[in-house]
Amino acid sequence: LTILNCVFFVFFQQLGEIRTQGLTGYFRNLKTVPAKAVFCVANICILLCIPFRFLKLHEIEEALFVFALPGSWIFLLFFARSAKLTGPFVQMIYSMIAGDMMRFAIISAIFLVSFSQVFYFVGKDMDAKQRLNDTNPHHCPVDGYDIYTYDNFPETFITLFRASMGGYDYEEFACANYEVLTKTLFVLYMFVMPIMMINILIAMMGNTYTTVIAQAEKAWRQQYAQIVMVLERSVGREKLAASQLEYSIKLNDTNDAALEVRGLMVIKQTKKTRAKQRKQAIHHWKTIGRKVIHTIAKVGKEHAILLLHGHDRLDPIIEDEKVCGRLRLAFWVWRLRSRRRRLGRLKQLTIKHSI
Template sequence: APEMYRECCWMVEKRGSVGETVFHICYLVNTTTHTFLGRRLLKWFPKLINDVYLSEEYYGENVLHMSVVGEDPTMVKYLLEQGVNIHERCSGAFFTPDDQKSSRTDNKNWENADVCIKTTYPGYVAWGEYPLTFAAVLSQEECYRLILAKGANHDLVDENGNSVTHIMVINNNMKMFDMAVECGSSINKLNKQQLTPLTLAAFLARQEMFFHIASIDREVYWQIGNVCCSAYPIEELDSINPTTGELNTQSGLNLIVFGRLVEHIDLIEGVVVDLLQVKWKSFIKKIFFRQLVIFTFYFIISTFCFVNRPLAPLPSNMTGNTATLSSLSTTPSAFYNSTESSIFDEMGITTTRDENLTTETMAMTTTTALPTTKLKSTKKIIIRRDKTDKPCFLHTYDTNLQKARGLAEIILVIWALMYLLSCVREATFVPFKIFIENMQLCPSRVFFLIACLLIQFCVPLRFLCWYQSEDVLAIIAMLFTGFYFLFFCRGFKLTGPFVIMIYRMLASDLLRFGTIYFIFVMGFSQAFYIIFQSYDSSSSHPMPSPIESIIAIFLMSLGSFGTIWNSLISTDHTLLGKFHCFVFIAIVVVLLVNLLIAMMGDTYTKIAEIKNEWMRQWARTVLIVERGISSKERLRNQNIYSERMSTGKKAI
């Protein structure tokens, strides 16, 4: 096909190292002599005017690009008169955004290289490929108008789908943006990331450009001095699609609120705050506080259930509820709780049992030590155990408190299941990517959902009376449930910044500190374990195993090193052990712990200095709550808080 070929005047094999011709060199040097030589060459070889650089680095650059960069309107006019290609695309790697250069791949079906769509458009010469956009970026108004008058299309797009208005937003050139719009360039065209110039300004946190573009589309009703009443169309601004009610992740509001740059916070003002406030007042506030109240009652019920769980029974190899010890050489403590079964084993007890009474006859001739007295003759110990027909103590609901606990446990299981089902329901009408993003933004909610899931696992364990396994799940569930309060705290000015501080410290400071801390703890713990292998005291061993040594060193780092220090005397390496202890205190306790405190203090200062951080957390809470309702409900609420412009578009 003809479009698969390019006409070249100068022989390809006779070009320079980057695919240039002598004609390009004349305009590159750009002296009077070289300019004259270039014109002479063009007179005899007119097709040279459309030859381009052929190397990968500068592919597509022609003399019109070079004249625009040289800021020479006279030469631009001359080249236009000679018939230069005004739509030549300069798509070499040198003119590609920096974060796309590594993704460049050739394609046999078209001339320009393919690049990854995801980009933030960094780079000093990512100027939009066309001579017209080059002139706009460099603020060459005269060159821009000359090229435009020759028939250039200012709505042509580069490899990223950006038109001249997109390029002006990327380069933050408001003056040339206005001129391009004045000349007829579109401000509603989508690029390959589905961004218009307005949403691109939100994506890149271009504050002045964002509000300037928003003001172009607005409809002014009245103005008195600096006070203005106007309507802003919400098609590109609102996070709700005005037609379907689906979530618009590429909307200006969504990009601003969930943007990662500090500059995005500066965009949360004016029309953006107005939009958030009407959302909050119309339906988000009601849903938010309803969820808070519901969860508070859920937390109270779960606390009641777990706090009033009955104690576990004594193991089967221990004696029962009451014990009566008779004829002992006496102290007031002649009655013992019969949990010391090992005493009877050492005494050589033989047992005879009837239906309601267990009698252990003790035959012994030696003096045996008991906890508070001594046995000096053969005695009889009578132990009375209450018999029960109930198979599991957790299935006992005799008292009013137990009955209330049983009812609360049923409610808790059903309630937790409803939370899980609501999460599944949310995942059905929200795109999976947004659902995962919600979970990442609300780690406290993830913990809470895990707690709800663990409560469901407790049900079969209760029927099987595996109370020890159920206790483990109940402990984790109760711990994870309380974290969900952090989500609701984000929506208030008093607590919102502190919640984000906790998240940042856990994600960055503690992670970095924990890595270094783990290295020192593992090294010192094994060193101390070897030192204490020669421990010869009859008292309890401070480090009986490698795992116990790790725990002991962890406690030492918290300041509890008195026991370890005193126990070193009973080892064969007292001096070496004390030296290790001194080094550990100096490095870990003094240096690393204080370093962690300094890191956390720095994080606290940075977040506290951000003026509207709480506003961003509140805005995120608003949009997260909004994502949890159906599209039909979102569209209905949008119709309530929006107005209609004269064109019929929804506005705020």
């Protein structure tokens, strides 16, 4: 059943999309959907397992299965993008892999390659020192297992990558050609990779998370629209036109099918209650009403009508009215304080004359 599904997906569905979009358009569309691209590769790997099974090449068959099985489940991310709960997080994963992880991989590869050359040079004789006699001054005291982690450059690269994730055997450095130098280099490497680079990666991912989650609804709608576009590109024009008539609405009143304009209705979701929305709407209408009344009182009815039907804003007029109001208030405050000072002086003069 699995093989039949793979044959249908690869040879019928995908070849149909290639005929509809063309080879260049198909790969351009597939580039925008990483989960679908991984799923296509997984199906091809499963189909390639069939000839290797007959050829009794079990190692290659198992290697293909190792890549095919996780890739089959990753296709669920394509459908998870349409859900409001998981859509922003899928966008987060794509952004982190394509942006943060790529930058981290490039910079980390530079440090790993440079340190791998050094550790290979100082640690390539560890297994030979283990085979020396106990009386030899260069004998390696580590026993119980053979040290092979620095035998060649690829093994040294993997060992240092494992050390950056916290997995290392510190006692093996006692068997290096230059023990003190090796331990010093290892301390320097631990400062660069696990401490500095890993924390930089965490900081970049935190910044990506903050950016995406701040626009969660926008990111979800973007993912939803992208899924619709991918599905629309995978069908023929006749079927696409028939499907669009079902989920689109008419935007003009013409009866001519050639001039008919259709679009999608988007209902914006909000966390505000209806009572709060009604209260906010009433407040906005009152604000607009006050602006209109002040404008009519300031410039007259005819000029106010021209302003309301034009592109000029009413805010400068309202601001001028507010400035005038503030000036009048300041003038009355100054007059009140002056009157109080004069009354105070009269009281002092009255007291002196009475004495």
